Amino acid sequence: MSTLTTQPPAGPAPAPARRGPRRRGLFASNPVVIKELRGRMRGPRAFIVLTVYLLLMSTFVTLLYVVYVASTNNVYSGTNAQLIGKFVFGAVVGIELLLVCFIAPAFTAGAISGERERQTYDLLRTTLLPARSLVLGKLASALSYILLLLVAAFPLQSLAFLLGGVAPEEVLIATGLLVATAFLFGASGIFFSSLMRRTLGSTVLTYAFALMATLGLPLILVALVPLGSLFFNNTPPGPAAETVLFYAFGVLVAINPIATAVATEFLLINQQSAFYFTVPLSNGATLPFISPWLPFMIFCFVMGCIMTIISILAVRRAER
């Protein structure tokens, strides 16, 4: 059991004592990662969770498949199989996206405040463990478990390949979106848990953030469309105003995982483009756009990094 963590170097310890970690990279040498993963994977729980998760997903996909096939007449024509493939793939990614939105906060919302409540926070802070290792270790161990869930669902996603209709870039983009979303929401959990004293408060805020980002923004978006048409009912906006409006809309889409996923898929189908597209203006000119998945991933990365850095600073600060 003692060699469970990582492979100890053969022979005597390489460095003099006191300078142990930071040699084998962030992940393997971080005691927090090792401790968290040991705890999470202990006993039958991890196995059961994974099994139940895959069973539910497969049942869901099977049901979708059956329903979809029953609702179309001739199953065996090629175009229909492709449609089913697209549908199954979209459904699996959609579920995974929802899952990420709600599991990532659950794994991290208690990361730091839980240590406070368990009264182990003071112990950790009197050790030589840097604040950075604590925060990044918590985040990395939570994300690695989410990654495991995502990877475990790959075979279900690949069912779509049997049916056709799904391009490799779609799979790559979908995976990228999922990982980026997991990072953002995981970091937001760490962020709130490092600022709040209690896990309860941190959980509430983290889920409020997740709900706002996933459901709140689309609702605002939906509300904006009729409002906009009402506003411009009589006088059509000039090209400048139109440009601003379109870009503002684009930004709103690109900070929401669901809108981003839908818009990206829509553009892939209608404009056959994974990277950029154009929107025609009323005066005949066209506006260039980047496909929303790219700005979304950059947004997640930047926002997640900012939240993580603030968390590290909050943990580092001595109590006053």
Place this chain on the structure above:
Amino acid sequence: MPAIIETKNLTKRYGPLLAVDSLSLSVERGAIYGFVGPNGAGKTTTMRMMTTLLQPTSGEAWIAGASVTRDPRGVRRAIGYMPDFFGVYDDMKVWEYLDFFAACYEVPEAARPALINDLLELVDLNHRRDAMVDTLSRGMKQRLCLARTLAHDPQILILDEPASGLDPRARIEIRELLLELSRLGKTIFFSTHILADVAEICTQVGIVEAGKLVAQGSLDEMQRRLAPHRRLHVTLLGKVEEAQQVLAGHAGVLAVKRQEMSAASDGQPEPPAVLDVDFSGDDQEVSQLLQDLMSHGSPVLHFTESVHDLEDVFMQATKGIVS
């Protein structure tokens, strides 16, 4: 002897409340320092500042030469800290717990298995190596926490109420363990309100009340300073009045008082009388006093000096105020 822990005017203010008030203390290398005071006196706050967990409002503390405000990592390297709660993870095995904290203290991985063995041996938990931490008894948890503080072989142990909430047996075990660690060369600084523990193992004592250090020194010093006269008990078989006169006339005797006794019952010989003598003088003079009594023919049965115990000292030093 150089001081290994030193605080200078250490102060912590929470709004209008002065939790620790210009506290200056020093602890010698190798000492077992008992930090005594009533609940709410500021013991824990002081220790949290000494362990870099809490920023002092003003003042400074040096632990093994490192400043708590300017070199917190240097301080953390030198100390093992045990708070007044257990702080154990419920989803960990005993050896994993020690492994985790050893890793946090940057003990190289290859050195850890042997270290964990030694630590478990020291606190006598080897047989529970693979038990989950939350199944341990209170005393075992406390010993495990003590083992954790030793993971990086610190020079100084700072222990907050190490014996609180333990049954007598577990308390004695912790006490033995502290003595053992002291023999291994560790300086031990611990807070307590159990005076018996202090009297039995401490080499230095600091008494704190309402955020102020009201007395500090070795146990003997404290007794001399706070209880300046000695109290002798003389047990006589008879001739009590004469002895009283002899004593009252002797230089250095401050007061003589006869202890109240229950009256002799019928048929029983009269019980010996006991005189309490408050006396200021050194051992020579005490001996002279006894000789005088003997030369006057007093039938002395016992001649003893009562040792002022720490409780007396404590009651004299503190006034019962709590900030």
